[in-house]
Amino acid sequence: MSEAPLKILIAKAGLDGHDRGAKVVARALRDAGMEVVYTGLFQTPEMIVEAAIQEDADAVCLSILSGAHMTLFPRVKELLDQEGLQHVLVSGGGIIPADDMAELQALGMGRLFGPGSGLEEIISYFRQEIPRRRLARKD
């Protein structure tokens, strides 16, 4: 099972139409052999979590450039937990100040990637983190 391709959901949440970053990451992950589901723009946390359920995603990645990260990340995590999907990694990136990143990680998010992050860094993080979570998965 651990050799099955990693399945990553990439979503743009809320009123934020800037998706170049999300698309660059999506392509890089595909080129690293992962199966990437892209949801498109203007998704609500509820829609994103429903997509994560239906797609049985290993990770939900949010790209947020609107400043709403302190609302959207915790809400997605909360909904995932309510659905019993504690194993799903919540990660992503955007314009997120370091203090906020630390706070979000304390709330259960995985690593978040700000401007200047390398694609290789993101890829190797998923390759390390997701197989571990798959093994810990109970369902």
Place this chain on the structure above:
Amino acid sequence: MSRSAQLVERILQGDRRAAARAISLLENHAPEARAIAEGLAGHRGKSFRVGITGPPGAGKSTLVDGLARELRKRDRTVGVVAVDPSSPFSGGALLGDRVRMGRALEDPGVFVRSMASRGTMGGLARSAQEAADVLDALGKDWVILETVGVGQSELAVAAACDVTVVVLVPEAGGAVQAMKAGLMEIADLFVVNKSDRPGADEMLAQLRETAHYLDREGWKVPILKVIAIQEQGLEALLDRLESYHAWLQEGERLEEKRLRQAALRIRDLVRARLEERLWLDPEVDAVVQENARHVLAGQLAVHQAAINVWGTVRERLTELEGI
């Protein structure tokens, strides 16, 4: 109760998380896959299965979105399996069908699963149909399989449904291109999407002429003009699909069609098993390589090489399987 039996039980109770999990286990050929497939065996065949295929950019996802919403208006639940190609270089895939299905996705009566083709021989047909079986057991009234019509296995998936819809666009290069792509042979219904664009009427005329010669045991293959993004022609499309469904249910038609398809599925699985056993077998591979060298050196015709390999294959099968 085993884990697989629990999953099947939860699927039958309508648990979409269990369905999503089961699809992954089937798709990844996990150890539980066989038990899940067996558990589902008695619960398939209730949904009406629609295959939708056509060239990239024909608007299939938008059409599926519209069709799903039209079905919901008629109070039917919908499952969708949307297949996108895997990269032959990295094995990864970018699955973007959800982007175009935004509106239908807001409805809890719609379940959409994206699937990468993964490029294994016969593997796609197997995974996509097994995913459809799961959505069938989940209680979806209609299950739609959407594939990009650019390869034999992608066509096979759409053709393995109760009804196959081929979606074309005016700029697709005319009916001859569709014929070359093998799309004409499998269509029970044609949709000319984006039919407000130039060339739509020519496309329609060409299709009518070709469809005239298609033998579908008395079913006259409809050709419909649709503008999916403007929701034009979707009601008519669903009406035609409903009449095809009714037509299939007359006499033994549906049963006979499904019987042929079940036989195909069995043959596909046997062929996949054979190929796995044979082409990955070091002894067979050595004989293939040796014969290939002789062919290249001009010492042997390809046909004779195949006969030589066939001899080895027969010996190896007897040894491997004790036949």
